[in-house]
Amino acid sequence: METNLAVLVDFENIAAGTEKEGLGRFDVEALMGRIKDKGRILIARSYADWGRFARFKQALLMSNVTMMELTSHGMQDKNRADIAMVVDTLELAFTKDYIDTFVVVSGDSDFTPLVLKLRELNKRVIGCGTRASTSRLLIQACDxxxxxxxxVQRQSQQRSRRRPPTAGKQVLHKDDAFSVLINAIEGLQRENPDPPLASVVKGAILRKNPDFSEADLGFSSFARFLEAAQKAGYAKVIRDQKSGGYRVDSVESPNTEPTSAPAASDRWMDDRLPRGSEKWVLLLAEEGLNPLAASTRLDLLQAIEEAVAERRRRRRRISIQYVQEDVRKRLRRIHPNLPPRNIRAIFKGLMLAGVLLHRDGSPVRSTAAPFVLEKTAEELNLALTNLYLSFLNDNSADLTATTLLTELFLGNVERVREIEEIVAWISAHDDDDDEEERQEEEDDDDDDVDDLNIDDLLTFDDQTDDVLLEVDAEEDEADAVEETDDDRSAQNDADIDDLSDDALFSIDATEEVEVEEAAETGEPPKSAE
Known part of the structure; x- marks a missing residue:
């Protein structure tokens, strides 16, 4: 999708800057031609008192730039153009949603808040100014x-006769530019290990170095710059068959040599390593903890200490990402061939050792998190030594050669006693851990026995309850039978009683009849007989 541009020129500032720095008459055509490379220009406005700059009107007209008239009324009109330009820019930002990129042509630091506001509104900002007159604040604020x-130098096409940079503003050296390229590639590959597209790399470079320009280095395009980096051994350019463009990869990346074993590319060892220590170094390197030789490691730790102190003095952000880059620059002279992965390995070790702390005292776990460093380089080295020896011990490495271990980690065999004490402490700590594990296993066994006895008791109680319930049921049944028998006996007795009463009643009635008959006949009754 094509980029839509709005160009706003502080003409008084840029024209005065070119004359002051000896760059000749301001070339409107060259400026607008360069901006057109960035996208489609929809709006172009230039602010000035055109009575003073009438000689530029024709060039502006031919370049389709609208001239915003700001007639001077005295000596206090310096900021009139700035205010008018800010008002118009914000109006465009709020009313013209289709404009996604603003080009601000000025070197005045007063425009820094405007640039920050545009970025806050999700607008991309490109700046342009003269090298000596442009505020560093404005440069850093722009995308x-x-x-x-x-x-102007490119327009003249006479690179051999270019003017030297004005004092105080230095052009990036090629080696430094190649280092910037490597940093951008590695930063992108932290998120995605695949080689990034060249255009993505250029964008990453500009985010960190907005004033980066391959033209300053004598290259006609970014592609030519990448070719030079490849020839110098800093990067590898790969043709992307799918997009038709190019991808850029670090020379040290495993992506550049897919047929080689990954471990082989990570086995860099400097010539300061003591002979016989390779087995320990390789074991640590496989875990991403390449320890380096003691002297190299101490140089690196000293550079870390100095870089952190410098950032603290300047009140700049202190995080692994930033300090790591500072360290690389500091080591460039004394260790020019030290691979960046080895610097990262030291920082990884410091993180695992827990010596890079948040302000609350907890160890940092992210390279982007700010940290506080409270230890010296020597104290950091001792922390790393403890980490390395613990790791080797956990991986069943032989730690009996304490003199060689001392030479590797401390660089001074006279300090062998320190290594012996660390190894002894680690061994004792392992014994304590083993004893704790055995005790835990025994406790677990006891818990199992206790759990089994409880289960048995519970099972026994359940069985007892079942038996008792059966007994109760049988007793209830017997009681019911007994009650039934009693009821039957009672009924029989009642029946007998009823029968006896009836019999007696019958006898009494018979006797009464006999007595009556005897009275009538004068004979004694039969029952009397």
């Missing part, structure tokens, strides 16, 4: 910044 000086 991208290019210098008018470089533009």
């Amino acid at each position: 991208e910044f290019f210098f008018y000086d470089t533009l």
